[in-house]
Amino acid sequence: MNVENCRKCGRIYNYISGQHICPQCKQALEEDFAKAKEFIRSNPNCSVAAVAEACEIEVGQIRQWLREERLVFGSLEGSDLTCEGCGAKILSGRFCEKCKSNVAKGLGDSIAKPETPKPESKKQVDGNKMRFLK
Ligand SMILES: [Zn+2]
Numbered sequence: 001m002n003v004e005n006c007r008k009c010g011r012i013y014n015y016i017s018g019q020h021i022c023p024q025c026k027q028a029l030e031e032d033f034a035k036a037k038e039f040i041r042s043n044p045n046c047s048v049a050a051v052a053e054a055c056e057i058e059v060g061q062i063r064q065w066l067r068e069e070r071l072v073f074g075s076l077e078g079s080d081l082t083c084e085g086c087g088a089k090i091l092s093g094r095f096c097e098k099c100k101s102n103v104a105k106g107l108g109d110s111i112a113k114p115e116t117p118k119p120e121s122k123k124q125v126d127g128n129k130m131r132f133l134k
C-alpha cells in the first residue's frame with residue numbers, strides 16, 4: 001500500500017489503483033462524470049467547453065473521459081476531439097473507426113503503440129536477458 005498526497009486536494013490517503021486522487025475526490029469526480037454524461041445526453045450538439053461550463057468541470061477532465069471512452073459526444077459538431085492517426089473529428093477515444101481498424105490489422109503500428117514503460121528494464125543491464133524477451 002502506498003501513502004500519497006491527493007493530486008486534487010492534497011489530503012494524504014492510501015493509493016490503491018487508478019487516478020492519484022483520494023476516495024473523497026474520486027467520489028466527487030464520479031458525480032461530475034454523471035453530470036457531464038447527463039448534460040451531453042440532453043444536449044447532444046454541445047461542445048466540450050459548454051459541458052465544462054454548465055457542469056463546472058475542467059475541460060481537461062472532460063477530455064480525459066472522452067479519451068478513455070467513458071464519455072461519448074452526441075454529434076461531431078460539438079466534439080473537438082480529433083483522431084491521433086489522421087486528424088478526423090471523432091466522438092470519443094483516440095482514433096477514428098478507420099484508424100482503429102487499421103490498428104487492429106496491424107497497419108497502424110507506428111501510431112497505435114502508447115509508450116509503456118517496461119518494469120523489468122532495470123534488470124537487463126547485461127543485455128543477455130534480451131534474447132528471452134522475443
Ligand atoms: Zn482529494
Ligand SMILES: [Zn+2]
Nearest residue numbers: 083086096099
Ligand atoms: Zn483516423
